[in-house]
Amino acid sequence: MSPDRAVLERALERGEQEGGNVEFKERLSKDVHLADGRRESLAAQLRHRVLSGDGEAMYVVGVTDDGGLAGIEPDVFSETMDVLSLLAEEAGAHIENVQTWGVSDSGVHRGTTEDAEATRGIVGVAEIREGGVLETDDEHIVVGTAGHVDHGKSTLVGSLVTGQADDGDGATRGYLDVKPHEVERGLSADLSYAVYGFNDDGPVHMNNPHRKQDRARIVTESDRLVSFVDTVGHEPWLRTTIRGLVGQKLDYGLLTVAADDGPTKTTREHLGVLLATDLPTMVVLTKKDIVDEERLEEVEREVERLLRDVGKTPLRVDRHGVDAAVEEISDTVVPILTTSSVTMDGLDTLDELFERLPKTAGTEGDFRMYIDRTYSVTGVGAVASGTIMSGEVEAGDELLLGPMPDGSWREVEARSIEMHYHRVDEAKAGRIVGIALKGVAENEIERGMALVPRESDPATVREFEAEVMVLNHPTRIGEGYEPVVHLETISEASVFTPEEGRLLPGDKGRTRVRFKFKPYMVEEGQRFVFREGQSKGVGTVTNVYRE
Incomplete structure (x- = not known):
């Protein structure tokens, strides 16, 4: 959170005015302000403030009626936000954004919860907008992206969510690289997230993905949402990439291959992780604007051979169309598309694909x-x-x-x-x-x-049995082999004990797996990836030993 103090100062300066959109509240409690008719009157007051501000109101919390900085305890502030959210819902509005500051004898300051607790408390500004709380739809799809460094993965996502062409130097990539050293080096070092949507008029793009309000606007204006989990292309961060592809509830995978470079060792590793987890995947050739037709055709053939080598059927969308891609994409059929984020060639085809692809991840069961x-x-x-x-x-x-x-x-x-x-x-x-x-x-x-x-009985597991397949290993896997297991968002050093004593590259077999340091929640049927040095493989949990 990066609270802009000017927001608070402007609200305090404007003050509460008849016909204005600013309201001061020291605190709100469920027992007092949601009982005996107060809820209705406070909701009407909130509605009046929203209408007075042409659909926007600002509630300053933790201040007296005259705007004095009182400050309230964090727990009281949290309850106040809960009450305000209920009042906004009743008034046909919602809380768009909340910024908070610590209050001390010298004024207001930024700080953590712990800092605030050491002072008089906190004060906050809640921005409230007209329109009900978001109704999430069941067609919201989540796409995990992968690909070698500098193959245009983040740039492609940036151009998709903004609808803006790249400048050839990765300008739209900057919409996803959220850490200063990433922007400076032009490399993503952690997972990034992006979203855009669709309504009856077509794609709903972001103007500035770094602004919270812009992301919220996409969510409210779209009938269908597409979220991207953008992973890391650089080899040293393969562990983070695996976390992004295995630890998220993904519907589809998107693998980028640069037309000038073609498939690389990292491309093959990322494809292996995507397909080993049975995730329906598409391959997007990027940078078609910097190669000729002959080179583009050569790379397309390389990708097709790569897919066939792992038992998948390639489907060229430029030949067979979007209808075929939507109908055929699966754990065995992989659509291939060609794009350029500079000329925007092919991005309209991707838009159409994302607008029509069905949700694949199951939603049944307890939370x-x-x-x-x-x-x-x-x-x-x-x-x-x-x-x-x-x-x-x-x-x-x-x-x-x-x-x-x-x-x-x-x-x-x-x-x-x-x-x-x-x-x-x-x-x-x-x-x-x-x-x-x-x-x-x-x-x-x-x-x-x-x-x-709370009423569930979750499994606390340090040891489990699994069916595994070794994708790559320089020699063999034996008793005591210690890879890192990636299961959901778990990344933990583990010890393998193969049932037959050893596993060779390409082998399938059973093994016992024990986390070295602490237990996790593990359930039968979950899939995982394991890696150690050049060794990599996939597995499925077949039995767990509860502690």
């Missing part, structure tokens, strides 16, 4: 989410981010978080939910969300932990 990222927000506390694997979650749900390092599970509450910076009341499987959790500190949450309903 389950593996945590990929954590962060702390002033006034909200610990936030766990990840992709919902099954079921759905609502704000206020009682959940279990874990397993903790000692194998126990922590009781927590879902305080609030955000999807693409848009606050929602509930979210379903396949959505990439951030869930604010009550009952745990941010430093106690780790990647690989899971969130499940």
